[in-house]
Amino acid sequence: MQAPLSIAFAVNAEGWPDSLEAVADAAIREALKQSEAEIVGVTELSVVLTDDAEQRELNRQWRGFDKSTNVLSFPQIEPFAPVSGLLGDITLARETVEREAEEMGITLEAHFTHLVVHGFLHLLGYDHIEDEDAEEMEGLETEILARLGIADPYADS
Template identity: 60%
Template sequence: GWADETALEALALRVLGAAENHLAAREGQPFPKQPTEVSLVFGDDEMIREINAEWRAKDKPTNVLSFPAFPVTPGKMPGPMLGDIIIARETVEREAVDLEKSFEDHLTHLMVHGFLHLFGYDHIETDDAEKMEALETRILAELGLSDPYAGQDPI
């Protein structure tokens, strides 16, 4: 199963705090004066498969899904409720093994990835994917992690 709630909360605060600080300081992303809120759901493959089937018509598990609370464009002011990030433990474990990374490093990457989706970043078009991947890489470097795309991370 997942690590205890206290450990997950500490990791999430560190990772999402670093991502928020980077977006504000280096990317010019505005934030509301009041604290922002993100819902993190640490689920399993079955949970995320059901959500993926319902919302994306893909009846299979995936590593992370993000659901912005409101439509947002990178660089525009979000509301205080950013949205939901759902992560599937078994998929993260499999991918970490395949990528020869620690579970925590891969989970950190997926948290950053999911967080960026809440700000309107996506990877559907090549140009957008390159921007998002570069941004992820810069945030992860600030957290002391190497470029996850050097080995083509399966996001």
């Protein structure tokens, strides 16, 4: 039996639908199950729903990019290490997420779910810098999203 996973939610910006907390919770729990990450102790992570201004500042401060982005992950463990304690933080920027969903012709909930899964996998150690790693991460994302009833976001790429 896996140790408990606690997910803290913070809404730092107006306009986020209340329903997205439950969506994020389900997405993270499914991603955890499919990733086969080993939870060895009580584990906690946070999901922060913010806006473009705050996300831009976080991106500038921590990554050196002076622009907003849809999702940022701040892992607190070594990649692919057994998970215990603070796993990390995921932040999402409302305006960017909304704009991207509209541009792609998908629901806000579907795009948000994809980004939460993507951010969570980064916390575990997955990345997409090298093509081989990107294929692995995208394949896992697609599998998780399918289990949540969401179409493959990479189908047209």
